[in-house]
Amino acid sequence: MKYVDEFRDPGKALALSREIHALTATIARAKRQPLQIMEVCGGHTHSIFRYGVTQFLPDEIEFVHGPGCPVCVLPMGRVDDCVALAERPEVIFTTFGDAMRVPGSKKSLLKAKADGADVRMVYSPLDALALARQNPEREVIFFGLGFETTMPSTAMTVLQADAQNVSNFSLFCNHITIIPTIKAILDEPDLRLDGFLGPGHVSMVIGSAAYDFIARDYGKPITIAGFEPLDVLQSVWMVVKQIAEGRAQVENQYARVVPRDGNKVALAAVAEVFELREFFEWRGLGSIAHSGVRVRERYAAFDAERKFALPNLRIADPQSCQCGEVLKGQLKPQQCKIFGTACTPQTPLGALMVSTEGACAAFYNYGRIDTSGLSASKATKEDQHGR
Amino acid sequence: MCLGIPGQIVEIVEGVDAAGKLAIVDVGGVRREVNIAFIVDKEHTVADCVGDWVLVHVGFAMVRIDEGEAAATLALLREMGEYQTEIDSMQTSAAGNPA
Amino acid sequence: MDDKSRRRVRTLRESHVNLSHGSGGKAMRDLIEDVFVAAFDNPQLAAMEDQAVFPFAELALHGDRLAFTTDTFVVDPLFFAGGDIGTLAVAGTVNDLAMSGARPLYLSCAMVLEEGLSIEVLRRVVASMQRTAQLAGVTIVTGDTKVVERGAADKLFINTAGVGVVPAGVSISAANARVGDAVIINGTLGDHGTAILIARNQLGVSCDVASDCQPLAGLVAAMLAACPDIHCLRDATRGGVATVLNEFAESSNVAIRIDEDALPLREEVRGACEILGLDPLYLANEGKLIAIVPGEHASAVLAAMRAHPAGECAAIIGEVCAAPAGTVVLNTCFGGQRIVDMLVGEQLPRIC
Numbered sequence: 001m002k003y004v005d006e007f008r009d010p011g012k013a014l015a016l017s018r019e020i021h022a023l024t025a026t027i028a029r030a031k032r033q034p035l036q037i038m039e040v041c042g043g044h045t046h047s048i049f050r051y052g053v054t055q056f057l058p059d060e061i062e063f064v065h066g067p068g069c070p071v072c073v074l075p076m077g078r079v080d081d082c083v084a085l086a087e088r089p090e091v092i093f094t095t096f097g098d099a100m101r102v103p104g105s106k107k108s109l110l111k112a113k114a115d116g117a118d119v120r121m122v123y124s125p126l127d128a129l130a131l132a133r134q135n136p137e138r139e140v141i142f143f144g145l146g147f148e149t150t151m152p153s154t155a156m157t158v159l160q161a162d163a164q165n166v167s168n169f170s171l172f173c174n175h176i177t178i179i180p181t182i183k184a185i186l187d188e189p190d191l192r193l194d195g196f197l198g199p200g201h202v203s204m205v206i207g208s209a210a211y212d213f214i215a216r217d218y219g220k221p222i223t224i225a226g227f228e229p230l231d232v233l234q235s236v237w238m239v240v241k242q243i244a245e246g247r248a249q250v251e252n253q254y255a256r257v258v259p260r261d262g263n264k265v266a267l268a269a270v271a272e273v274f275e276l277r278e279f280f281e282w283r284g285l286g287s288i289a290h291s292g293v294r295v296r297e298r299y300a301a302f303d304a305e306r307k308f309a310l311p312n313l314r315i316a317d318p319q320s321c322q323c324g325e326v327l328k329g330q331l332k333p334q335q336c337k338i339f340g341t342a343c344t345p346q347t348p349l350g351a352l353m354v355s356t357e358g359a360c361a362a363f364y365n366y367g368r369i370d371t372s373g374l375s376a377s378k379a380t381k382e383d384q385h386g387r
Numbered sequence: 388m389c390l391g392i393p394g395q396i397v398e399i400v401e402g403v404d405a406a407g408k409l410a411i412v413d414v415g416g417v418r419r420e421v422n423i424a425f426i427v428d429k430e431h432t433v434a435d436c437v438g439d440w441v442l443v444h445v446g447f448a449m450v451r452i453d454e455g456e457a458a459a460t461l462a463l464l465r466e467m468g469e470y471q472t473e474i475d476s477m478q479t480s481a482a483g484n485p486a
Numbered sequence: 487m488d489d490k491s492r493r494r495v496r497t498l499r500e501s502h503v504n505l506s507h508g509s510g511g512k513a514m515r516d517l518i519e520d521v522f523v524a525a526f527d528n529p530q531l532a533a534m535e536d537q538a539v540f541p542f543a544e545l546a547l548h549g550d551r552l553a554f555t556t557d558t559f560v561v562d563p564l565f566f567a568g569g570d571i572g573t574l575a576v577a578g579t580v581n582d583l584a585m586s587g588a589r590p591l592y593l594s595c596a597m598v599l600e601e602g603l604s605i606e607v608l609r610r611v612v613a614s615m616q617r618t619a620q621l622a623g624v625t626i627v628t629g630d631t632k633v634v635e636r637g638a639a640d641k642l643f644i645n646t647a648g649v650g651v652v653p654a655g656v657s658i659s660a661a662n663a664r665v666g667d668a669v670i671i672n673g674t675l676g677d678h679g680t681a682i683l684i685a686r687n688q689l690g691v692s693c694d695v696a697s698d699c700q701p702l703a704g705l706v707a708a709m710l711a712a713c714p715d716i717h718c719l720r721d722a723t724r725g726g727v728a729t730v731l732n733e734f735a736e737s738s739n740v741a742i743r744i745d746e747d748a749l750p751l752r753e754e755v756r757g758a759c760e761i762l763g764l765d766p767l768y769l770a771n772e773g774k775l776i777a778i779v780p781g782e783h784a785s786a787v788l789a790a791m792r793a794h795p796a797g798e799c800a801a802i803i804g805e806v807c808a809a810p811a812g813t814v815v816l817n818t819c820f821g822g823q824r825i826v827d828m829l830v831g832e833q834l835p836r837i838c
Contacts, residue, residue, distance in 0.1 A: 052822015
């Protein structure tokens, strides 16, 4: 597959790995404590574990798995709202597949479906709109979630619903924005991150300029990264190079997809349909100012929050969860008190165990590995987590 | 956080409402209808999109993939590999020389 | 077989199944004779007794132990590229028998029909069952029919039970994997799962992938001829290849290491997995088996498999190691390693 296979070439990975090892050896502070690089995006977390990228890095480099998994950071109260909407008899509740397993305080959408709610998995918000046209007697609600990558698609769908007068379609908007969240993490008093891998697909929408403040105001290097394993490895090399050379800049490894100014048509659609919320609640991180969007008044007819009464309760995260600390890089997934015991992918308690893009689930599914007994190993380094 | 996958636009879906701007994209032999509104402007019309390699996300073509940039990224990685092979062979030949 | 017409004394006049077809009366008799007995066409069934009876001596010709299994089949939609619920119902039970090394001989067929099901649909399914049974060398010798009210079942459910005989000396078990054994698959992964995904048309993707649904008894016989000492054998149905490998690793208390690059995968299945965020290791198959064989016999078994139509794309995909016991480890195409765990719940498309 073009633009996929060439970026999974193990031959090129070895060359990069050696460059990264050599560069890291020149960084004095890495010898005292490992360099921490946060991959903001859950897609990167998934790639890192899926392909075993950490095995190409020296011990002196650690990934901190960031908050960029929209499925994971969705608070329980919002899932409860979804379930309440889905359980209305007139409603067909449409959602992306991976959101169906997220636990609410009582049940997930998967459980609501088993209990009789009409919950349907769709690939695109446009499929939900089509469903609304095909079922004029029903109310079709699309569960909009995701960062700036997904926002333009739901915005465009609302604009089409408006243009085509599809009055039985509405959006339950849970879109969140990445910049305020990165800023909140950078403002943590005990932060010790050394650099960032920037979210490639968010960036193709918002452009690379949006991250200038990270380098300028916080002095941290950031490289916008693609999602194939070579992309991730090359981006790590670029961040380490910045650290070694004492630079803090916004660099773009994913130039084949990310333009500096983003996608103007997509941004215009987002601005037309959405406006910033005062704050939005994140599972594991708490409330973050201006970190979510809602549907503008002009499109109120397509806003499920205005159209239907919602319980809209705030449900506290389970007390035993340490997702917040993991998200900020203070704990590794396996260091959480309940990792793998009370909290597993089968019965997730914490946000990060919910989707395979979440740090804990990715580590649980792919990462618990001690390969010392394996005879034929292609990897350069065997145990990726220094256990 | 957002699964996007490269695919090639193989045909424009005719006959649907004009606002739709729909096309068929091919990902490794799998076909899916996608909306191309985000990659169309005055300079790049709907008809121009056939043959484009795009990044597909939730049923939308989000961006046209820049072939030149992709080649440049790969060239850099290739050079890095060749450079190391060169160093390796220099070291090997140095080590292989009779002392 | 020109005596078929002579036996078809009863014919069905209705175009759709109704409750009287399950009542035990004349209508039911018409349905059984015209649809099932006529299609399955064998003297055991045609006798219309309540059971099939076979002499021990005949069974003992094939081996020294009886294998017995049952499976129930529900699939939506009933028909898909490469097969239908009838193909599945025969191949599934035949394969469960074959995975013990048994030669499958006799099958039962019990159907739950929803009132309103088209007889034409039923005939097509039954014809598929007979075609698949002939291919697998088994006879459908007994059966049962129930009709439930509209809405009480989804169109058509089939249960098949099967009897086979295990040849003397063959001992296959999930607990038999030994360090140094080779792991072999008989062809491409995930074709059935992908075909079903496409047939449901829920996610709007389309491609030309047919289900791999096929009986594997002939293939297994060829494999046993090449190496009677096959250690483990299991068909990778629901839960996919990853699940079977985990079952082997757990039961045998060994590690199984597989190479991602060695996994046979159709381009379209790969494309569907990329676009929907699925992992082909967890996709369902209906005509794929995983064999664990002694390392020294691996190439002989592989050659035998490739010479059989059901194993043309067979490949060695990994090996059995000592540690970490109970674990499946994948060498990724990128050169890294990761764990391949059991599937948690249903595999849901990862989109955002």
